[in-house]
Every structure is written in C-alpha cells, then in structure tokens.
Amino acid sequence: MASRAAQTSRLLSARHARLYLPGLGLIAFAVGSTHPARAATQITGAGSTFDYPLFSKAFYVYGQSHRDVAVNYQSIGSGGGIQQFTAGTVDFGASDVPMNAEELARAHFDVLQIPVTLGGAGIAYNLPGVAKGLKFTRELVADIYLGKVKKWNDPAIAALNPGVKLPNMPITVVHRSDGSGTTYIFTDFLSHVSPEWKEKVGTAKSVQWPAPSSVGGKGNEGVAGLVRQTPGAIGYVELAYLLQNEMTYGQIQNRSGQYVYPTIDTIRAAAATKPDVSSTNFSIVDAEGAESYPISGYSWVLLREQPRDPARGALVKAVMTWLVSKGQDLAASVDYVPLPANVQETALKTINEMKVS
Amino acid sequence: MSGAAAGGLEDRFGHTRVRPRGRLAAWLFSVALYGSCFLFFAVIVGLFLELLWGSRLSLGKFGLRFLWSTQWNPVTQQFGALPFLYGTVVSSGIALLLAVWVGVLAGVYLAEFAPRQLSFMLSLLIELLAAVPSVVYGLWGLFVLAPIVSSWIGPALQAAFGFLPIFQGTIYGVNMLTASLILALMIVPTITAITRDLVAAIPPRVREASLALGASRWETTYKVVLPLVRSGIFGACMLALGRALGETIATTMVIGNRPAISASLFAPGYTVASVIANEFTEATTNLYLSALIELGLILFVVSILVNGAGRLLLQLLVRPQ
Numbered sequence: 001m002a003s004r005a006a007q008t009s010r011l012l013s014a015r016h017a018r019l020y021l022p023g024l025g026l027i028a029f030a031v032g033s034t035h036p037a038r039a040a041t042q043i044t045g046a047g048s049t050f051d052y053p054l055f056s057k058a059f060y061v062y063g064q065s066h067r068d069v070a071v072n073y074q075s076i077g078s079g080g081g082i083q084q085f086t087a088g089t090v091d092f093g094a095s096d097v098p099m100n101a102e103e104l105a106r107a108h109f110d111v112l113q114i115p116v117t118l119g120g121a122g123i124a125y126n127l128p129g130v131a132k133g134l135k136f137t138r139e140l141v142a143d144i145y146l147g148k149v150k151k152w153n154d155p156a157i158a159a160l161n162p163g164v165k166l167p168n169m170p171i172t173v174v175h176r177s178d179g180s181g182t183t184y185i186f187t188d189f190l191s192h193v194s195p196e197w198k199e200k201v202g203t204a205k206s207v208q209w210p211a212p213s214s215v216g217g218k219g220n221e222g223v224a225g226l227v228r229q230t231p232g233a234i235g236y237v238e239l240a241y242l243l244q245n246e247m248t249y250g251q252i253q254n255r256s257g258q259y260v261y262p263t264i265d266t267i268r269a270a271a272a273t274k275p276d277v278s279s280t281n282f283s284i285v286d287a288e289g290a291e292s293y294p295i296s297g298y299s300w301v302l303l304r305e306q307p308r309d310p311a312r313g314a315l316v317k318a319v320m321t322w323l324v325s326k327g328q329d330l331a332a333s334v335d336y337v338p339l340p341a342n343v344q345e346t347a348l349k350t351i352n353e354m355k356v357s
Numbered sequence: 358m359s360g361a362a363a364g365g366l367e368d369r370f371g372h373t374r375v376r377p378r379g380r381l382a383a384w385l386f387s388v389a390l391y392g393s394c395f396l397f398f399a400v401i402v403g404l405f406l407e408l409l410w411g412s413r414l415s416l417g418k419f420g421l422r423f424l425w426s427t428q429w430n431p432v433t434q435q436f437g438a439l440p441f442l443y444g445t446v447v448s449s450g451i452a453l454l455l456a457v458w459v460g461v462l463a464g465v466y467l468a469e470f471a472p473r474q475l476s477f478m479l480s481l482l483i484e485l486l487a488a489v490p491s492v493v494y495g496l497w498g499l500f501v502l503a504p505i506v507s508s509w510i511g512p513a514l515q516a517a518f519g520f521l522p523i524f525q526g527t528i529y530g531v532n533m534l535t536a537s538l539i540l541a542l543m544i545v546p547t548i549t550a551i552t553r554d555l556v557a558a559i560p561p562r563v564r565e566a567s568l569a570l571g572a573s574r575w576e577t578t579y580k581v582v583l584p585l586v587r588s589g590i591f592g593a594c595m596l597a598l599g600r601a602l603g604e605t606i607a608t609t610m611v612i613g614n615r616p617a618i619s620a621s622l623f624a625p626g627y628t629v630a631s632v633i634a635n636e637f638t639e640a641t642t643n644l645y646l647s648a649l650i651e652l653g654l655i656l657f658v659v660s661i662l663v664n665g666a667g668r669l670l671l672q673l674l675v676r677p678q
Contacts, residue, residue: 049638077638103641170527177614177631179431179639202432205639209615215531215625216614218635222499229504230530 040067043316046074047081047094050181051299053240054117054336055094058327062319069315078181078205085302091316093302096181097205098279110305112354113279114347116324118271118337120296121186121236122249122262124227127152127167134250135160135259138286138294141252142194144234145173146201147211152232167232170213174226174235177216179205185297186236189285193294236295239267240335256290266293267337275342296337306355313356320351405657412651414644423651429616431636436648438655440616444626445656448533448608449601451622452540457594460545464552469578480553487546495610498539503530503611506538511623526621529613534622536612540604544597551593555586588671595667602660605630629656 045055052075059071076084078095085093086107098113123136140156143149149156153166176183184205191198201207209216215230217223220241227235227247239262242249251259260266270284270292271277277284277298286294301320307313324347328338339347409416415423419436426437463483467476511528518524559582567577613625614635629652640646 079637079639079641082641172529177609178635204432205641206431206636208428208430208432213527214615215529216635217531218609218614222610225499226531229500230507 040070041312041315043069043071043092043312043319044074044090045071045081045092045094045301046076046084046090047302048078048096048181048299049075050096050119050238051075051094051117053334054331057334058323058330059319061330062322062327066318069319071319077179079179082302088308091307091312092320094300095302096297096299097184098282098300099302112303112305112350113300114303114320114324114350115277115282115298115339115343116301116347117299117328117331118267118296118339119182119185119299120239120262120267120270120293120337121182121189122239122242122247122295123234123252124224124237124242124247124249125234126227126229126231126248127169128231130164130166130248132248132250133261134164135253136250137253138189138193138255142190142197144171145175145190145209145211145214146194146197147173147213150213169232172226172230172233173209173211173214174223174230174233175209175214175216176219176223176236178218178222180219181205181297181299182220182236182238183207185285186295188283188297189295192283192286239264239337243335252294254290254292254294255286255288256292258290260291260293262293262295264332264335264337266291267296268340270294270296271298271337271343272340275340275346277343277346303351303354305353310355310357313354317351317354317356321348324348324351405654408650408654408657412647412654414647415651416647418644419648423648424655427616427618429632431640431645434642434644436645438629438652440618441627441629441632441652442655442659443618444533444536444612445602445628445630445659448536448540448612448626448628449598451533451537452544452601453594453598455537455541456545456548456597459541460548460593460597461552461590463545464549465556465578465583467549467553468556469574469582480550483546483549486542487550491543491604491607492610494539494543495607498535498607498611499531502538503535506530506532506535510534515623522620523622526619526623528623529625531611531613531625532621532623533612533619533626536608536626536628537622539607539611540601543604543607544601547597547600548590548593551596552586552590555589555593556582559585587674591667591671591674595664598663598667599660602656602663603630605634609634629653629659 052073055071055073059073063070073094078097081090081093081095082099082103084090086103094116096119099107099111104111123141125134127134134157137160140149140160143156150171152169152171158164158166184203187197187201187207188203190201191203201210215226217226217235220238223235224237224241224245224247227233227237237247237249242262249262251261253259269289270287273287273289273292274284279300282298284296284298287296301323303316303320304313307316324339324344328344331338415436419426423436423438424442425439426435427439428435428437429440430436467479471479507528507530511534514524515528563581563585564577567581568574572580608628609631612628612631614627614631615625616627616632617624619626633649633652637646637649640649
C-alpha cells in the first residue's frame with residue numbers, strides 16, 4: 001500500500017509537471033502557427049443531404065478557379081440547415097423545402113430563398129418477370145399508397161398494362177423512414193392528385209403512411225434495398241439514385257395523359273412550365289405539358305439579404321451566382337437536374353437582392 | 358500526524374519534503390475519485406434535466422396520454438409513444454431471451470471445457486464480433502438475414518407453430534423477428550465474454566473440492582461453478598439489454614419502421630431509438646422536436662427502470678442462498 005501511495009505521489013510530482021508543460025505549450029504553439037498559412041476565406045453552409053453530391057462537386061470545381069474561397073458544406077439535413085442558418089452559425093442554409101412563414105418569423109433577419117437544383121422521385125418495383133416501364137396513372141399510385149390496390153394483378157393495373165403478365169402477389173409499399181425532401185415531393189404529388197390522400201395523410205417530410213402493408217427504409221439505399229429483396233414491393237426513390245443503380249422503375253401518366261419516365265429532361269420540362277417559382281409558390285408536381293414528369297420539385301439555398309459581414313457576403317453572393325448559372329452545367333454529371341434557363345434568371349434576380357455594399 | 362511531522366523535522370534525509378507531498382498526492386487522489394464519481398452523477402442528472410426541459414412542449418400538450426397514444430402523425434402534429442415503446446421492449450426482450458442461452462453456454466464452454474488453443478481462437482473471434490460496428494450488422498441484416506427470414510426461417514416457424522398469433526400473417530423480410538435476431542447477435546459477444554471471464558476467475562480449488570467429493574465435471578459446472586457466477590451473469594445480461602434497448606442504426610435498417618403494434622413477429626415494427634434517428638434531422642416544428650426529445654426521455658427512464666428491476670430481481674434470486 002505504502003509503495004503504491006509513493007508511486008502516486010511520484011506521478012503527480014511537480015518535477016514531472018515541469019517537464020511536460022513546456023512540451024504542451026510547444027504543441028499548442030505549433031498548431032496555432034500553421035493556421036494563418038493560407039488566406040482562403042472559409043464559407044460555411046449546412047442543410048439538405050439531397051444537395052450534397054451536387055454541392056461537393058460544384059464547390060470543388062469553384063474552388064479550383066477561385067483560390068481565395070473555400071466552401072465547406074455540411075449535409076446535416078434540411079431541418080438542421082434551417083436551424084443553423086436561423087441561429088446565424090452558417091453563411092448559407094440549404095433545404096429541400098423552403099422556409100415557411102413560421103420559420104421565417106423565427107429568423108431575426110430577412111431571408112432570400114433561391115431554387116438551386118431539381119429532384120424527382122421514380123417509382124421502383126420488384127416483380128419477377130416484369131421489366132422496366134410498367135405504366136401507372138397518377139390515381140393508381142395514390143390508391144396503391146393508400147392501400148386500396150393490394151395486389152399486382154388488380155384490374156386497375158392490368159388494364160393499363162395489356163400484355164404484361166402480372167403475378168398474383170400482394171403489394172408491399174415501401175417508403176422512406178427518415179424525414180426527407182423526396183418524401184415531401186412524393187406526398188405533395190399524391191396530395192395534388194388524390195383528394196383522399198390530401199385529407200387523410202397530407203404533405204410532409206414524414207407522414208403517417210396509411211397502407212397496412214407499408215414498410216420504411218432509411219435513406220434511398222434503404223428503400224432500394226427493401227424493394228430489391230422483397231418480391232412484390234413498390235417504392236419511391238430519388239432520381240440520381242434510381243439512375244445510378246439501374247433499378248426497375250415505371251412510367252407515370254402526367255396531366256396531359258402521356259406516360260413519362262423520370263429523366264433529367266422530363267423533370268426539367270416540368271420545372272420549365274413554371275418560371276416564376278418562388279419560396280411561397282414552389283410546387284411543380286403534376287405540372288402541365290406533354291413532356292413533364294409529375295413527381296418533381298426544387299431544392300433551395302437560404303441566404304441573408306443583409307449579410308453581417310459585407311465582404312464575406314460578397315463572396316457568398318459570387319459563389320451562389322456562379323452556382324445557379326455556370327455551376328448548373330455540372331449537375332448532369334452527377335445525375336442531378338439543372339435549372340431551366342428561365343428559372344436560372346429568377347434565381348439570379350433574387351440573389352441580386354443581397355445587400356453587400 | 359503530528360508524530361509524522363515531528364519525525365520529519367528531525368530527519369536529515371529530506372523526508373520532510375516527501376511526506377507533505379505524499380499527503381498532497383493522497384488528497385489529490387481522493388479529490389479525483391470523488392470528482393469522477395460526481396461527474397458521472399452530474400452528467401446523468403444533467404442529461405435528465407436537459408431531456409425534461411427539451412420535452413416540455415410535448416409534455417404540456419399531450420401529458421401522460423403520450424405514453425399510450427398510438428398516433429404518430431407529423432402532419433397533424435399528433436404524437437404518441439406506444440408503438441415505439443412496444444417495439445423497443447419486445448425486440449430487446451426477445452433478443453435477450455435468445456442471446457442468454459447461447460452466450461452463457463458458449464462462455465462456460467470456453468472457460469471450462471474447450472481445449473486451450475481453441476478457447477483462445479474462439480475468444481478472439483468473439484471479441485472481434487463485439488467490435489464490429491452496428492451499421493455493419495445492420496447492412497448484413499438487411500441484405501443477408503432479412504431474405505433468409507422471409508424465405509426460410511419465417512415459413513418454417515409458420516409451418517411448425519402457425520397456431521400461435523406471434524407467427525401468423527404475411528412474412529416481411531424486415532420485421533420484429535429480424536430485428537430481434539440482429540440484436541441477439543450483437544449482444545451475444547458481451548454475455549459470452551463476461552461469462553467466460555467470470556467462470557475462469559473461479560479458483561481451481563473450488564472445482565477440485567467438488568470433484569474430490571465425487572461430483573462429475575458436469576455436476577461441478579452446473580451445481581458449483583454456475584451458482585457462484587450467477588450474479589455476474591445477471592449483470593452481463595443487464596449490460597447486454599442496455600445495448601439492445603439503445604441500439605439505433607442496426608434496428609432501423611431491419612425492423613421495417615412501421616409505427617404499429619402487431620401481435621405477429623413477422624410484421625414490421627419500430628423502436629424509440631430508430632424514430633429519433635430517422636426523424637430528428639428533419640423535424641422542423643418545435644412540438645415535433647419536443648415530442649422526439651420526450652421519446653429520448655422515455656428511453657432514458659425505461660433503461661433506468663429495467664436496470665433497477667434487474668437489480669431487484671437479482672437480490673430476490675440471490676437472497677435464499
């Protein structure tokens with residue numbers, strides 16, 4: 001016992017402390033001195049996970065030609081993005097759904113919201129012996145997700161797909177279990193085409209799914225995984241994920257009666273029908289036009305109209321101006337949908353309202 | 358004390374410097390001891406208060422109804438915890454039931470019966486299992502175990518025990534059973550490793566005494582060694598149950614995330630930890646956030662209750678001896 005106490009006292013002795021402390025000081029000095037080596041201004045943003053693949057590519061490319069700016073984007077989710085932006089801890093936020101009046105009231109400054117990219121949801125399914133391209137009407141998608149159409153050989157599906165051998169198999173409805181912008185777009189679509197859905201379920205990033213056979217998967221990969229391994233499953237998956245993973249997905253009838261696949265062009269066509277998109281009038285689901293894919297929507301960047309630091313604000317403004325114009329050319333390379341020309345103009349006009357002296 | 362100080366005064370070899378330093382060290386040591394204990398206490402109380410404060414909106418709006426409401430509707434802002442609570446308790450309970458047998462038997466085998474080399478190798482593997490990140494278990498569960506459950510285990514159970522309500526209905530791949538199996542797999546290493554260490558720590562003379570009295574090896578293990586480590590194994594189970602109750606990502610991936618209470622184990626369910634992980638990032642209204650934090654509070658309380666109940670049960674079990 002005595003020897004142990006002696007050991008303890010030796011460990012704590014002042015002599016040791018004298019030895020270690022200058023070392024620690026040196027380390028702290030070394031860390032501190034490396035910091036101001038490069039003078040690139042760090043711009044930070046946070047929010048939507050959906051935007052992340054596009055943003056990481058775009059900001060990297062931007063950084064290559066603008067050595068003075070480094071954009072650091074954290075994909076913490078739209079809800080978190082709005083919170084951080086409102087709290088003033090980031091230079092810009094990103095959200096799959098624009099801030100509503102209540103959220104805007106909580107921010108004690110004026111907010112500019114600009115559309116920055118487009119997304120859409122494809123309807124993927126797993127039916128043994130049935131290839132890509134099964135046809136769905138808008139009402140049919142709603143009825144399946146309401147749990148009213150329960151089997152794949154239901155006359156409602158068979159009538160639309162003559163010649164396709166539909167199995168007598170129960171439909172398993174797969175949805176996102178995590179709150180997501182894709183769910184928002186999808187439920188927005190269902191609310192537009194089905195009064196029953198609008199009344200019973202509604203539009204949100206998470207909803208109470210009414211179909212008794214529904215299961216939830218986390219993220220696009222979760223939904224895709226469940227659809228892949230459950231014969232008879234149907235699920236909605238984000239466009240980029242759908243295209244990159246070669247899933248089996250259907251055509252949806254649009255408002256003009258045409259059956260369309262989710263592609264970059266059809267989603268862009270839907271967006272182009274509404275050039276005057278704004279943060280209070282942003283829904284483009286079930287759009288007019290023969291080419292339009294009906295399940296699509298915008299993602300948004302949130303900016304302060306009056307940045308706290310005008311010099312920083314000018315940099316943010318320059319980045320965003322580039323992102324909604326030239327930066328859009330990069331979208332297709334990551335299977336994202338570039339903004340139509342008329343919407344780019346709308347976005348630029350809004351960015352120009354930023355007051356950076 | 359005064360004697361030591363007086364002795365120090367007379368000492369010519371610098372002991373006067375050593376003695377007070379020893380006392381300072383002892384004092385620092387005790388401060389560190391009490392300090393760390395208090396830190397623990399403060400963190401737990403602080404966590405509880407923080408959760409309570411965060412859930413005040415939801416507590417005020419729903420009151421106790423929150424506990425037995427089955428509604429979870431972010432659109433209408435109606436929230437209730439029952440389906441999640443049910444899913445958490447049932448999946449963890451089944452997992453523990455499955456894992457205890459395997460874990461204890463494996464641990465006893467490793468410590469008592471396995472050849473040394475084999476025991477070493479197996480122990481290494483089991484410790485490796487305990488170190489696998491839960492997201493890996495989740496992925497494996499989703500892509501490997503779920504199809505096996507829906508096409509092999511499920512139908513087999515339904516054929517044999519289909520008269521039981523828990524094995525009726527449509528067999529989904531992601532369901533309560535798959536989640537329980539994954540959780541069981543995740544907690545078996547904990548139980549095995551602790552049981553092995555406990556059994557190995559029993560002094561050999563205890564076994565020798567038993568054997569000398571004419572008991573067989575089996576009798577020695579069952580009647581002498583196991584009763585000695587019973588409370589330790591119980592502790593291991595509580596530790597394992599704690600992990601199962603709080604497990605998030607693995608269960609989220611395989612439980613199906615449907616907030617409904619179903620008698621069938623083949624139907625999807627939902628757990629408290631999963632819904633928090635799923636919805637926290639995109640919960641934008643204050644009430645919604647508050648309801649999620651209240652779920653965290655409930656999980657916290659459930660863990661404490663389960664632990665407390667476990668300790669009580671242990672005392673009742675051990676006392677008659």
